[in-house]
Amino acid sequence: MTETRWLDADEQQTWRAFLWTSRLLNEALDRQLHRDSGIPHAYYMILAMLSEAPGRSLTMTELAAIVHSSASRLSHAVNRLEEAGWVRRAKHTGDRRTTVAELTDAGFDVLAAAAPGHVTEVRRRLFDPLSREQVAELRETLHTLLAALDAESDSPCARTGDLSQEG
Helix, strand or coil: CCCCCCHHHHHHHHHHHHHHHHHHHHHHHHHHHHHHHHHCCCHHHHHHHHHHHHHHHEHHHHHHHHCCCCHHHHHHHHHHHHHHCCCCEEEECCCCCCCCEECHHHHHHHHHHHHHHHHHHHHHHHHCCCCCHHHHHHHHHHHHHHHHCCCCCCCCCHHHCCCCCCC
């Protein structure tokens, strides 16, 4: 058995800063969306990813990969979104074993109404405290980490293209 490589003081500070920052940021975004739009951040991301897909639809397998969710967790979330009338599910026309999730017009309207407040909160919490140079450094660092963590994925967060419209 190899010896454990313990974190040094700098690594420990970085690790804890990352943990608390990511947790507090996600909680702040979730609170804002609940307060202003009545939806959790996870549901917002499902709606957003569907809105960006061709025909506003994805197979449940594709959607699970994009939002990094288990099939059961995604199915539960899509059940709720379907009950609200924001998403509809149907069998894939070419493969009846495959289920497709489609963003409805009502779902798009909810997303469009929620997006300005969400983007304002993302800007306030993540980008406003940083200089343009720090944003570029953060992006490069995050892309390096994502490439290592999500190398097999075709999700938008694993790609290094223009992500300016995501959030």
